Amino acid sequence: MPSNSIAQANTLAFDMFGTVLDLGGSLIGPTDAFLKACGSSVTGEQLWADWRGRQRIEQYQDNLFMLGHSGYLETCRRSFIYCLRLHKVDFTYDAVAQFMAAYDGLRPYDDAVAGLRRLADSGRFRMVALSNGEQGYLEKLVRDNIGVPFDDIISVEKAGSFKPHPAVYRTAARILGKSPGEIMMVAAHSFDITGARACGYRAAYVNRYDLPNEESPYLPDFEVADFNQLADRLLSASEAA
Numbered sequence: 001m002p003s004n005s006i007a008q009a010n011t012l013a014f015d016m017f018g019t020v021l022d023l024g025g026s027l028i029g030p031t032d033a034f035l036k037a038c039g040s041s042v043t044g045e046q047l048w049a050d051w052r053g054r055q056r057i058e059q060y061q062d063n064l065f066m067l068g069h070s071g072y073l074e075t076c077r078r079s080f081i082y083c084l085r086l087h088k089v090d091f092t093y094d095a096v097a098q099f100m101a102a103y104d105g106l107r108p109y110d111d112a113v114a115g116l117r118r119l120a121d122s123g124r125f126r127m128v129a130l131s132n133g134e135q136g137y138l139e140k141l142v143r144d145n146i147g148v149p150f151d152d153i154i155s156v157e158k159a160g161s162f163k164p165h166p167a168v169y170r171t172a173a174r175i176l177g178k179s180p181g182e183i184m185m186v187a188a189h190s191f192d193i194t195g196a197r198a199c200g201y202r203a204a205y206v207n208r209y210d211l212p213n214e215e216s217p218y219l220p221d222f223e224v225a226d227f228n229q230l231a232d233r234l235l236s237a238s239e240a241a
Contacts, residue, residue: 015187016131054079059162115227164195
């Protein structure tokens with residue numbers, strides 16, 4: 001990334017779910033227990049393979065239908081039920097409601113905590129959580145599960161749409177009082193990178209899942225494997241600027 005780009009990006013906007021927080025590592029175990037209690041031979045890992053993708057479909061549909069923003073946890077619940085039906089699992093709605101408490105226990109990746117601390121301690125960037133989660137839920141996760149303070153926590157609720165709707169990135173820029181080019185989106189999902197770049201953000205792709213970029217002109221400024229490499233790249237670039 002050119003030095004003038006990193007010098008302009010004084011604000012880092014972090015995706016939470018799947019980028020900072022380890023969804024699969026946190027949810028597969030409770031899902032295994034749920035499925036066994038239902039008498040199913042399907043494993044948590046098998047269900048997760050479909051469930052994660054279905055969550056995105058639910059969120060995209062939420063944007064497209066324009067019937068009012070459902071909220072992150074509700075789309076996760078709906079996608080979980082869809083995948084239970086897909087795998088012919090007998091379940092009750094009461095059991096699903098109890099299972100959803102597993103989302104309170106989402107754990108961060110170790111490298112994410114280490115990298116966030118380095119970046120926060122440097123004092124060189126405004127640190128922002130920009131996520132699909134509900135506002136109160138995000139604040140709880142940051143306080144109780146991540147343990148690294150952010151300067152701002154912005155839920156997509158404030159835009160009324162899920163990522164990668166342009167309203168999310170434009171609303172965040174307005175709330176922060178920043179031009180889009182001053183903000184760098186940090187995400188482990190290429191659709192989030194593409195959405196942010198299309199709205200004028202800079203972007204760093206933390207490609208922890210070894211997945212390709214979108215077939216799009218809106219590519220990340222750079223790509224790293226984890227938050228340790230992210231901190232190395234950002235801090236060295238800011239020193240050189």
